[in-house]
Amino acid sequence: MTTFSVADVPSMAGRTAVVTGANSGIGRVTARVLAERGARVLLAVRDVDKGRAAAATMTGAVEVRRLDLADLSSIRTFARRLTEPIDLLINNAGVSLPPMSRTADGFESQFGTNHLGHFALTNLLLPQVRERVVTVASLAHLIGAIDFTDLNWERRPYRGHAAYGQSKLANLLFTSELHRRLREAGSPVVATAAHPGISATDLMRSQGRNPRLRAERALIGLVAQNAEHGALPTLYAATADLPGGGYAGPRGLMGLRGAPGPARRSAKARDAAAARRLWRVSEELTGVAFPLTTSRAA
Template identity: 70%
Template sequence: MTTFSASDVPSMAGRTVVVTGANSGIGRAAAHVLAAKDARVVLAVRDVGKGRAAAAGMSGRVEVRRLDLADLASVRAFAEDFTEPVDVLINNAGVMIPPFSRTADGFELQFGTNHLGHFALTNLLLPRIRERVVTVSSSGHRMGSINFDDLGWERRPYRAMGAYAQSKLANLLFTSELQRRLSEAGSTVIATAAHPGTSATNLLRFDGRNRVRYLAARAAIGLLAQSDDDGALPTLYAAVKDIPGNSYAGPRGFLETRGAPKLVGRSARARDAEAARRLWEVSEELTEVTFPRHSLQAA
């Protein structure tokens, strides 16, 4: 059985890779490998100071640019300033189970950041993307459902984990519908997805309320988690391997919690083509960003 490791990433010389949320966790680990393989890597981060600190630990050509996915004005500014070609866009940044809050545009934070921010960024950059879009989801998508009547948790009691699972399911529906639209437009760009398994990232943060539950969760993650370097391997696999569009990579180990990456399955809800199309249409309305079909054909 052939396994995939960081050493299997080919030379990325001449390629530009944008990684969102690359100042920490699996985003930083993936960026580190890609930079070492001679890619020009752009760390798209909310905190530029933390981004520069992360870049200082990487070799090669690494740049830091500000991007706040919880603010569509920031997303648009980033895309407008980025005029050069992008070979690979890695939609990695995310928030996990925070207390209820909203983005600058009034969306529930996890849906707004994890899905809508990346939805807008991808479509705005798409005329300049040459190879693929990789979106990081989660095995937690299996617990998710898309409540089209209450995407913002305004009519229901807020459940942080439910909102997180909804956003991660949205990532996979986004990937499948993006691939469908790219294929329909005759584009050679592909959309893929990945999940890190259980990775010891800083997504899970203490919210100041239930310390016992927080410590229990951290302990469980500590027992199952793999390192950020290992957690980044499915992302790298989805970014560089010769795989079909709409592929989904994750760890091959027990319950997909850890291990070398391979192509994995997804829930029935994540395979719902009608839900994917509906989510896309709703996302276009919410972000006022549309699929750039004519720009792709012109390119």
């Protein structure tokens, strides 16, 4: 397929989708389109009032559920209360370039929310997932590096861009290792990832008054596509014929914008040994393990 648009999203009737961070930006568009195509969509959001405001603009079967990915207790509560089958889990929510801060469990906020929060959520919900897990990564993974000696920036001087890149690289390593484990378990579930290219959303809302970040955002706005187009790679990864472990993104302007299709990832994002190590460490940090039985030792 050389082009992909909202019109190419098939009927989702009879399916249930969970979309994290669905009250704004790419997540909101993703949830809206899936609902329009007939899916029952659960908006998993930290701010329930904002979630309800977003839901009010959508047609179809839409529900709002509270989920704070920066708090493992909130993730466990969300998963415990969600007992029905899930066809699509869209790991979309994220934070970008906040001042140094920590989650409720003491993790650096970007690594804790973008990676560890979705890692825990996915594994807690996986026994109920029937079709696909899509995790939204970023071109920022290209500048990312996994520092296993200091994942939570407890000893290094904090650098927001590097921390964000680490969290997005972790998203891709998580997807590849999840795909491997699902395959070994004989599961029909497919794990894919997507990136929106450069998209004008409020992801960087936490940047505050930092002049440098404000200037960067202004420059990004000159080439960025809107959330409607930024959501297309996620919808492609969720509904198109993308193989397990696949990665989708815009195909035009060096991956910055355009119609989605299969995307390339860095060599670091293809490091199977790092993916396995990150998975083990993530299990230790969150206390959440892969719930399916594999045919061989992981």
